[in-house]
Amino acid sequence: MVTYAQRHGLKPLGAGIGLRRSFYAELPRTGRTLDWVELIPENFLSLGGRSQRALDACAERWPVLPHGVGLNIGGPDALDDDYVRGLSALVKRVDAPFFSDHLCFSRLDGVYLHDLLPLPFSEAAVDHVVPRVREVMDRVGRPFLLENPSYYARMPGGTLREADFLRHVVEQADCGLLLDVNNVYVNARNHGYDARAFVDALPLERVVQIHLAGHTCYPDVIVDTHGDRVCDDVWSLYRYVLARTGPVATLIEWDQDIPSLDAVLDEADVARAALREVAGR
Amino acid sequence: MKPSLRDFFDSMGDYLAAPGPESLEALYARHPGWEAPRERVSLYGGFVLGHVRSALDKVFPLTRQALGQDAWDGLGVAFTRTRPARHHELNHLCEGFPAFLADAAASRGVAPFVPALARFEWTDFAVFASLAPVPERVERLTANPTLVVLEHDFHVCAYVRARGAATSPEAGAELALLWRHPEQLKTLYMAATPPALLVLKMAVEGLALADVVAATGMAEADLRATVTRFGRDGLVLLPENGGGR
Numbered sequence: 001m002v003t004y005a006q007r008h009g010l011k012p013l014g015a016g017i018g019l020r021r022s023f024y025a026e027l028p029r030t031g032r033t034l035d036w037v038e039l040i041p042e043n044f045l046s047l048g049g050r051s052q053r054a055l056d057a058c059a060e061r062w063p064v065l066p067h068g069v070g071l072n073i074g075g076p077d078a079l080d081d082d083y084v085r086g087l088s089a090l091v092k093r094v095d096a097p098f099f100s101d102h103l104c105f106s107r108l109d110g111v112y113l114h115d116l117l118p119l120p121f122s123e124a125a126v127d128h129v130v131p132r133v134r135e136v137m138d139r140v141g142r143p144f145l146l147e148n149p150s151y152y153a154r155m156p157g158g159t160l161r162e163a164d165f166l167r168h169v170v171e172q173a174d175c176g177l178l179l180d181v182n183n184v185y186v187n188a189r190n191h192g193y194d195a196r197a198f199v200d201a202l203p204l205e206r207v208v209q210i211h212l213a214g215h216t217c218y219p220d221v222i223v224d225t226h227g228d229r230v231c232d233d234v235w236s237l238y239r240y241v242l243a244r245t246g247p248v249a250t251l252i253e254w255d256q257d258i259p260s261l262d263a264v265l266d267e268a269d270v271a272r273a274a275l276r277e278v279a280g281r
Numbered sequence: 282m283k284p285s286l287r288d289f290f291d292s293m294g295d296y297l298a299a300p301g302p303e304s305l306e307a308l309y310a311r312h313p314g315w316e317a318p319r320e321r322v323s324l325y326g327g328f329v330l331g332h333v334r335s336a337l338d339k340v341f342p343l344t345r346q347a348l349g350q351d352a353w354d355g356l357g358v359a360f361t362r363t364r365p366a367r368h369h370e371l372n373h374l375c376e377g378f379p380a381f382l383a384d385a386a387a388s389r390g391v392a393p394f395v396p397a398l399a400r401f402e403w404t405d406f407a408v409f410a411s412l413a414p415v416p417e418r419v420e421r422l423t424a425n426p427t428l429v430v431l432e433h434d435f436h437v438c439a440y441v442r443a444r445g446a447a448t449s450p451e452a453g454a455e456l457a458l459l460w461r462h463p464e465q466l467k468t469l470y471m472a473a474t475p476p477a478l479l480v481l482k483m484a485v486e487g488l489a490l491a492d493v494v495a496a497t498g499m500a501e502a503d504l505r506a507t508v509t510r511f512g513r514d515g516l517v518l519l520p521e522n523g524g525g526r
Contacts, residue, residue: 047370221320
């Protein structure tokens with residue numbers, strides 16, 4: 001089967017990390033191996049000074065992939081023209097081969113909620129999201145990936161299985177899938193399903209990027225905090241995914257309690273080793 | 282959009298506008314049979330409130346310190362109800378907080394200097410993150426494009442420099458200058474002084490060094506040193522000839 005990446009001429013990029021504020025000075029000068037860098041567009045569309053200097057310095061060394069949190073692809077408001085225009089300019093400025101955001105809503109009645117809120121797994125939500133994804137791809141003019149979000153409660157009105165909901169959206173919109181393996185693990189634990197069976201039900205031929213992250217375990221719920229190392233179970237699930245997809249650009253996400261740059265790059269090294277292992281099979 | 286989805290968004294909007302036990306029950310009442318655990322759904326209310334609070338905490342550390350924790354908490358809740366997040370970038374929700382504080386000051390017994398302090402702290406961030414293009418080279422003496430001038434009735438600059446060590450800033454009119462250093466990319470600030478205002482006037486009005494010397498009677502070397510000093514601090518951008526024509 002021809003994959004989404006092959007159709008769009010997208011090559012596996014290796015292992016990357018996020019360009020976070022605490023790394024603005026150090027990351028562009030690192031001598032460690034790094035294959036690509038992910039940035040959160042919201043931090044660069046409206047913030048000048050150090051953000052722009054760090055972005056320019058990184059873009060000179062590595063491919064840069066924008067991964068948004070504010071597109072609001074599933075929300076009821078019309079797409080934010082200023083945001084999409086800025087995002088499009090940023091994607092072209094860094095010459096990103098693709099860009100991504102989350103399958104969620106994040107804005108209501110003009111108010112940004114600054115969170116990734118889950119949609120009901122329903123046909124109505126599929127019908128609502130698909131044309132918006134197409135509109136974004138038309139306006140930005142580059143391949144677009146949707147990420148499977150973590151969620152702590154199934155929203156009311158859901159009629160579809162989560163994997164089917166994801167499949168319907170990405171297939172009907174003809175976009176790629178950013179598979180957050182930690183989110184799969186967290187959701188599986190929080191909602192009591194089998195993570196590997198969930199992966200098997202996904203349109204894996206559309207996976208162009210993978211996210212790995214740490215989470216926080218509470219007595220009654222696991223929260224997707226991006227605040228720790230990737231746990232052994234998530235590494236194991238990652239290798240399970242790679243065995244089915246082959247090498248896929250993989251990001252270490254670390255957004256809270258961010259450790260040293262070296263500690264994050266150590267995690268990226270582990271991902272790179274797994275990518276090489278699967279590429280060598 | 283199908284009515285069922287519209288109703289879902291409307292109900293979530295009502296809940297997230299003021300998360301709490303009552304609004305959570307109202308949300309469930311609009312979706313009979315919804316079996317999701319309430320403590321899970323309420324996580325989202327906590328997240329949305331938490332984002333506003335964390336942004337306020339980050340941008341206004343001295344305002345928070347000056348108000349005290351209880352007053353700060355109350356104002357944070359009240360501000361959140363105004364639904365301030367109209368911008369996709371999280372920190373920008375803080376932009377309206379100084380004006381909100383000014384409006385709330387009288388009824389909540391907020392000390393008169395606190396709104397000015399909040400405006401200063403927001404401006405500190407806004408200057409730091411300014412998107413105003415700063416040219417790498419200039420043809421003539423140029424005011425730093427990120428410069429913001431604040432006028433208030435307290436000596437806020439000294440209070441901020443002392444990290445709020447005093448109970449309150451001294452009363453007295455102050456013109457505060459805030460700008461981002463073009464190389465260090467950090468916000469610098471000072472209470473305006475006659476030399477600083479003179480150099481800014483030279484930059485804004487394109488006044489030649491010789492003409493200012495003639496008009497003020499200052500020694501040329503002193504004026505040139507003043508221009509150079511403010512150029513080094515980034516308040517003004519110097520041309521390659523140092524700005525002395």
